[in-house]
Amino acid sequence: MACPACEVQELNDSFAPADAGIDPQRLREALADADLRVLLMVLHQLTGDRRWISDPLLPRRDVRLIADESAGFDEATQRLIRDAAFELLSRGVPSPAIARPDDAKILEMMSACLGEAVDPAYAPMVREDMGVADGDAHWSAEPDPDLLQQSRVLIIGAGVSGLGLAMQLQRLGIAYQIIERNEDVGGTWLENRYPGAGVDTPNLFYSWSSQRNPHWTRYFSLRDEILGYLQGTATRVGLREHIRFGTEMRRADWDEQRLLWRVQLAPTGAAPDAVCETLEVRYLVSAIGHISEPNQTRIDGMQDFQGPMFHSARWPDRLELAGKRVAILGTGATAMQLAPAIIEQVAQLTIYQRTAQWARPTPELRREVSPAARWLFANVPFYAQWYRFTLFWRYGDGLLRFLRKDSQWPHPERSLNRVNDKHREQMTEHIRTVLASRPDLVDKCVPDYPPYGKRILLDNGWYDMLLRNDVELVTEPVSRFDADGAVTADGQHRAHDVVVLATGFSIAKLSARLDIRGLGGRTLAEAWADDNPRAYLGITVPDFPNLFILYGPNTNLGHGGSAIFHAECQVRYITRSIVQAIEHRVQALDVKRAVHDAWIAKVDEEHAQLIWTHPGMSTWYRNQHGRVVSTSPFRLVDYWRMTHEADLDNYRQLTVQEGADTG
Ligand code: NAP
Numbered sequence: 001m002a003c004p005a006c007e008v009q010e011l012n013d014s015f016a017p018a019d020a021g022i023d024p025q026r027l028r029e030a031l032a033d034a035d036l037r038v039l040l041m042v043l044h045q046l047t048g049d050r051r052w053i054s055d056p057l058l059p060r061r062d063v064r065l066i067a068d069e070s071a072g073f074d075e076a077t078q079r080l081i082r083d084a085a086f087e088l089l090s091r092g093v094p095s096p097a098i099a100r101p102d103d104a105k106i107l108e109m110m111s112a113c114l115g116e117a118v119d120p121a122y123a124p125m126v127r128e129d130m131g132v133a134d135g136d137a138h139w140s141a142e143p144d145p146d147l148l149q150q151s152r153v154l155i156i157g158a159g160v161s162g163l164g165l166a167m168q169l170q171r172l173g174i175a176y177q178i179i180e181r182n183e184d185v186g187g188t189w190l191e192n193r194y195p196g197a198g199v200d201t202p203n204l205f206y207s208w209s210s211q212r213n214p215h216w217t218r219y220f221s222l223r224d225e226i227l228g229y230l231q232g233t234a235t236r237v238g239l240r241e242h243i244r245f246g247t248e249m250r251r252a253d254w255d256e257q258r259l260l261w262r263v264q265l266a267p268t269g270a271a272p273d274a275v276c277e278t279l280e281v282r283y284l285v286s287a288i289g290h291i292s293e294p295n296q297t298r299i300d301g302m303q304d305f306q307g308p309m310f311h312s313a314r315w316p317d318r319l320e321l322a323g324k325r326v327a328i329l330g331t332g333a334t335a336m337q338l339a340p341a342i343i344e345q346v347a348q349l350t351i352y353q354r355t356a357q358w359a360r361p362t363p364e365l366r367r368e369v370s371p372a373a374r375w376l377f378a379n380v381p382f383y384a385q386w387y388r389f390t391l392f393w394r395y396g397d398g399l400l401r402f403l404r405k406d407s408q409w410p411h412p413e414r415s416l417n418r419v420n421d422k423h424r425e426q427m428t429e430h431i432r433t434v435l436a437s438r439p440d441l442v443d444k445c446v447p448d449y450p451p452y453g454k455r456i457l458l459d460n461g462w463y464d465m466l467l468r469n470d471v472e473l474v475t476e477p478v479s480r481f482d483a484d485g486a487v488t489a490d491g492q493h494r495a496h497d498v499v500v501l502a503t504g505f506s507i508a509k510l511s512a513r514l515d516i517r518g519l520g521g522r523t524l525a526e527a528w529a530d531d532n533p534r535a536y537l538g539i540t541v542p543d544f545p546n547l548f549i550l551y552g553p554n555t556n557l558g559h560g561g562s563a564i565f566h567a568e569c570q571v572r573y574i575t576r577s578i579v580q581a582i583e584h585r586v587q588a589l590d591v592k593r594a595v596h597d598a599w600i601a602k603v604d605e606e607h608a609q610l611i612w613t614h615p616g617m618s619t620w621y622r623n624q625h626g627r628v629v630s631t632s633p634f635r636l637v638d639y640w641r642m643t644h645e646a647d648l649d650n651y652r653q654l655t656v657q658e659g660a661d662t663g
Pocket of ligand 1: 199201291298330334335337353620
């Protein structure tokens with residue numbers, strides 16, 4: 001059985017330097033690049049000396065995406081902090097005076113580190129994320145091996161969420177299997193391989209808290225490095241032998257007598273009438289992702305186009321772009337990464353824009369993590385944890401309160417409130433400055449809806465690129481394609497050799513894309529009226545016992561944060577539920593409708609106050625009836641708290657022996 005304290009220690013040990021001796025020369029060089037607000041926390045934790053978290057050594061508040069490492073200190077103070085760290089660490093890594101800060105201590109340190117008062121609600125969550133406290137599911141007594149075998153879990157999908165759950169099931173000794181339609185792990189990061197694909201949450205935060213990687217080469221990594229991290233983790237943790245690649249779920253039926261799922265599997269792409277293999281499992285987990293099913297874009301004449309035409313998530317092998325006239329349909333997050341990445345190769349780029357997008361100026365987007373900073377992450381105790389925390393804070397909940405509608409605000413059509421209006425001004429100014437020489441482009445690029453209404457984008461050299469002579473931004477809609485190009489509504493024909501459909505994904509069905517049949521044979525698609533997905537905590541659905549959903553309805557993040565953080569919250573909830581069910585010898589959990597409905601009401605009430613119900617723009621966060629089905633209205637810390645404990649009283653509890661409901 002796992003010992004929580006030992007595991008926390010192991011986690012901390014994994015961040016201790018490889019050997020206790022530190023090369024003074026390397027240390028001196030690395031400290032020159034250190035983030036001083038982070039270094040102060042390291043000094044305080046190692047020495048216990050309050051001086052490092054007290055005036056005048058308090059960093060200046062900095063809300064930029066990647067903060068200034070000097071933390072606002074003058075040269076002499078910077079030298080003082082670096083010298084103190086050098087003195088301390090060059091003698092060998094001391095055993096820390098504060099190895100496990102409690103809630104009060106971590107709160108004090110967080111506030112000192114950021115230069116602002118932090119809500120105490122964050123303290124326990126941050127302690128867990130740092131590995132100081134253990135929030136994972138654990139057995140209260142040695143589990144019965146037979147019960148572990150009988151509690152087999154089938155996970156559909158080997159992306160970030162599915163792998164995250166697998167790691168925890170493996171640690172708990174619960175039997176599991178993953179089926180994956182592709183031939184490797186990685187999910188969205190495997191499928192999206194268009195040039196320029198990358199993350200726009202810094203990786204030191206967009207990574208599993210239990211699988212920290214001090215070696216990221218960029219703050220915002222590109223797809224290959226992220227995929228390498230996922231694939232490497234799957235191998236190192238030993239998940240691959242539990243995965244059946246090239247396999248799809250055809251259908252899953254809940255057996256009401258035996259309280260298990262009967263799941264039909266077939267090779268990916270097999271004919272509809274292919275013979276399926278049937279698996280019986282106690283728990284079924286949908287980990288098929290949120291943004292994984294390309295939109296079916298239908299425009300007249302598409303089939304007549306002679307060149308390659310494909311969705312951005314289906315980038316062809318060996319596609320040659322050099323010297324080609326390329327068209328991109330769409331201006332979302334994908335197009336904004338793709339276009340600047342290919343512009344140097346192509347002869348001509350035409351971008352068809354339906355709606356202008358808000359994008360934040362982000363000079364840090366291409367910044368590399370210096371070797372010195374990587375050395376600090378790998379070698380200086382607590383440095384990586386505190387650095388991750390500063391990113392968590394800047395990418396976390398800060399924005400959400402500014403995405404609330406102010407009923408007194410006199411300009412609700414253009415912004416929600418005073419701060420949102422300020423953001424509008426700043427981003428508009430950015431567009432006007434970069435495009436100063438082309439007022440025609442300014443008119444096309446400044447959106448008419450409030451910033452953050454659609455998913456916010458990071459300017460990846462997009463506006464600079466629009467100024468080039470070989471780029472054309474077209475706002476007339478495409479009315480049809482023909483053999484060699486596209487015709488817009490004004491009748492103009494443009495010739496293209498390649499057309500990329502960066503037209504987004506079909507979101508609204510989520511897990512109801514799978515043929516899952518719960519009580520009475522009712523499908524999930526029926527329960528969700530096709531495009532109105534609802535689940536308690538985004539995870540469980542009434543009448544679908546023992547079905548758990550990862551990255552389900554209302555768990556996508558619109559205001560900030562990392563999807564991996566949210567996945568870890570869901571994984572904790574699911575594993576705690578399964579552990580409790582096994583320990584209480586309950587075979588099936590079915591969320592009570594009242595509990596589910598109350599949670600959904602809370603989600604909808606919150607959203608009514610938030611930007612994503614603003615009528616001024618379309619967004620994939622909403623379904624066709626205007627309900628926000630994708631995005632969470634809650635702070636990260638609130639969702640962490642809601643999912644932290646699994647209260648089985650919220651479930652009808654069923655046992656096979658009696659077939660009885662004990663709930
Ligand atoms: P998206 O944000 O949904 O954008 C699709 C674009 O295609 C929009 O500009 C849309 O216009 C346009 N469009 C759709 N159908 C069209 C049609 N029939 N004719 C003309 N234009 C059409 O899709 P995405 O860019 O692939 O991004 C999807 C999501 O994936 C993102 O929001 C993000 O969550 C994730 N993503 C993340 C990253 C990252 O983190 N780095 C990168 C890529 C994607 P309208 O705006 O008018 O609908």
